[in-house]
Amino acid sequence: MNQIGTLPLVLDVKTFFFIINKGLQGSVCGQEFLDIILMAAAFDQKVVVLFEGDGVNALVKNQQPECLNLKNMMPILDTLPVYDINDVIVEKESMEVYGLTENELAIKAAVVSRSDIKKQLRSADHLFGF
Amino acid sequence: MLYIVNKKGEVLKDCVERLTSHDVILLIEDAVFAAVKTTPSSVVSTLASDISVYALRADMKARGLDVQRCYERIQYVDYAGFVELVEKNKPVRSCF
Amino acid sequence: MKISIQINASPYQHQAADTAWHFIQAALEAGHEVYRVFFYHDGIFNACRDSRPPGDERDIVKRWSALQSEKGVDLVVCVSSAQRRGLLEKSVAKKVGGYIHAVADGFRIAGLGLLMESVIESDRHLTFGA
Numbered sequence: 001m002n003q004i005g006t007l008p009l010v011l012d013v014k015t016f017f018f019i020i021n022k023g024l025q026g027s028v029c030g031q032e033f034l035d036i037i038l039m040a041a042a043f044d045q046k047v048v049v050l051f052e053g054d055g056v057n058a059l060v061k062n063q064q065p066e067c068l069n070l071k072n073m074m075p076i077l078d079t080l081p082v083y084d085i086n087d088v089i090v091e092k093e094s095m096e097v098y099g100l101t102e103n104e105l106a107i108k109a110a111v112v113s114r115s116d117i118k119k120q121l122r123s124a125d126h127l128f129g130f
Numbered sequence: 131m132l133y134i135v136n137k138k139g140e141v142l143k144d145c146v147e148r149l150t151s152h153d154v155i156l157l158i159e160d161a162v163f164a165a166v167k168t169t170p171s172s173v174v175s176t177l178a179s180d181i182s183v184y185a186l187r188a189d190m191k192a193r194g195l196d197v198q199r200c201y202e203r204i205q206y207v208d209y210a211g212f213v214e215l216v217e218k219n220k221p222v223r224s225c226f
Numbered sequence: 227m228k229i230s231i232q233i234n235a236s237p238y239q240h241q242a243a244d245t246a247w248h249f250i251q252a253a254l255e256a257g258h259e260v261y262r263v264f265f266y267h268d269g270i271f272n273a274c275r276d277s278r279p280p281g282d283e284r285d286i287v288k289r290w291s292a293l294q295s296e297k298g299v300d301l302v303v304c305v306s307s308a309q310r311r312g313l314l315e316k317s318v319a320k321k322v323g324g325y326i327h328a329v330a331d332g333f334r335i336a337g338l339g340l341l342m343e344s345v346i347e348s349d350r351h352l353t354f355g356a
Contacts, residue, residue, distance in 0.1 A: 017221075019223075021144065114147075114148060115150070118148065118150050121131065121221065121223075122131055124221045125220075125221060126221060127221050127222065127223045127224075129223070129225070
């Protein structure tokens with residue numbers, strides 16, 4: 001309930017899940033997808049970024065896309081907290097498929113099981129993929 | 131939760147692995163081939179009975195796929211039915 | 227319900243633009259509102275004025291233009307996706323000496339903010355991709 005003197009909310013706040021399930025180098029779409037994520041945060045929406053499937057590889061250290069004149073996405077992923085995006089999660093089962101452990105990831109991400117992710121997804125307003 | 135899938139292979143498999151009770155999956159475009167009974171059988175035939183599987187009728191017709199050749203559990207929708215599925219289910223995940 | 231649509235694939239190369247168009251027709255027919263169609267990634271090629279399919283084939287670009295002129299559906303092409311792929315808005319084209327008639331009737335070029343607004347305002351957001 002609004003108290004006297006408080007400003008009404010101008011925009012609805014919705015929960016958006018951004019699902020990265022493929023590599024970020026295979027097309028420019030990965031890079032353009034990150035642009036949508038940052039825009040959602042700029043609109044003060046609740047943003048969750050989820051890495052699953054092949055997408056977990058987007059988090060590994062020592063990516064050198066520069067060798068192909070491709071843009072390195074890691075600096076953008078690094079700045080997510082600056083945009084108030086602190087919900088970065090990675091699917092546990094996909095990590096296991098690739099034999100990855102948490103300390104092999106270049107940024108801080110919560111490792112969450114598929115079933116727990118599903119519970120979160122169910123309460124989301126909109127899901128994005130690329 | 132509604133999953134809209136547009137092709138077979140890895141995309142469909144990744145989606146199927148993440149389905150849980152009472153989810154709805156809609157096969158569109160080339161994913162309708164997964165509705166057909168095949169040897170070995172399509173992943174669609176392995177889904178739990180509390181998952182609803184729909185196929186888009188126009189994409190079936192365009193590809194000459196007869197309902198008789200498909201798994202009995204598949205339900206069919208036209209575009210109006212597609213819209214209804216979107217209205218009834220939230221959130222929607224497009225898998226492509 | 228209010229529906230927001232995002233198209234990520236070029237016309238003809240993939241069925242996505244066709245599926246989206248048929249879906250939109252059915253949604254309008256059922257009395258729903260299509261808040262906006264946002265063209266992203268290679269989806270921007272749906273707005274190429276000079277697309278000239280053979281006379282006996284569906285004309286996807288003209289079909290979109292008609293959707294705007296007849297049903298008033300807002301068609302927005304992402305500016306950064308479009309510039310990257312060589313589709314310039316008239317004033318930009320003039321400035322840089324580019325082709326000024328690239329964008330077909332009924333489409334407008336704008337930023338990702340309009341995608342966000344569309345998604346926030348809508349009950350559902352559907353993405354059609356390749």
